Amino acid sequence: MRMFVLSCALLSLLVACGDNGISSEPTVVEGFMADPAAVARGEALFVGTCSSYCHKETPEATDALFLFDCEWKHGGEDQNIFDTVTAGVPNTRMVGFGRNFPEGDDDLWKIIAYLRTNQRDCT
Numbered sequence: 226m227r228m229f230v231l232s233c234a235l236l237s238l239l240v241a242c243g244d245n246g247i248s249s250e251p252t253v254v255e256g257f258m259a260d261p262a263a264v265a266r267g268e269a270l271f272v273g274t275c276s277s278y279c280h281k282e283t284p285e286a287t288d289a290l291f292l293f294d295c296e297w298k299h300g301g302e303d304q305n306i307f308d309t310v311t312a313g314v315p316n317t318r319m320v321g322f323g324r325n326f327p328e329g330d331d332d333l334w335k336i337i338a339y340l341r342t343n344q345r346d347c348t
Contacts (some may be wrong), residue, residue, distance in 0.1 A: 254303045257331075257338035267339030270332055279318060282343075288318070292340050295347035306337050 257263040276282055279289035290298060299309045310333055313321030326332030 252303065253334045254338050254341060257335050258342050260338075263335045264339050264342050266332070267335035267337070267342075270326065270336050271339055274322075274326075275336070293343055294345050303334075303337055303341075306340070307333055310336070 251259070257267065271280075272282075275292075279287070280292050281287060281289070282293070284291045284294070290296075295301070297305065299305060299314060307330075309319070310322055311324065313319050322333070324330060324333075328335075
């Protein structure tokens, strides 16, 4: 019985101290969010590519979605946003940009970092 109790205690300790599935490494977007130059580039790209034509930086009456709130029509995870911008949305004005940004995928991740940095409180 004593061995069983010790085994259970050891197992509990290992589970409590083990990998809980939460990565301590920042995501690509989190890394760019911590870099003011990356966020500034994301803003410049957003202004020049997105808000000049469709998406605005303030909520306005337009057919393009406002991207600084917490309502994401095509998925609100970073990867969802990346995929939507890359592939576009069929039967809408949202064209797919593919990987055509000057610095490739990094530029799109920087745009997402800019959006996240300026996103309204979602609570």
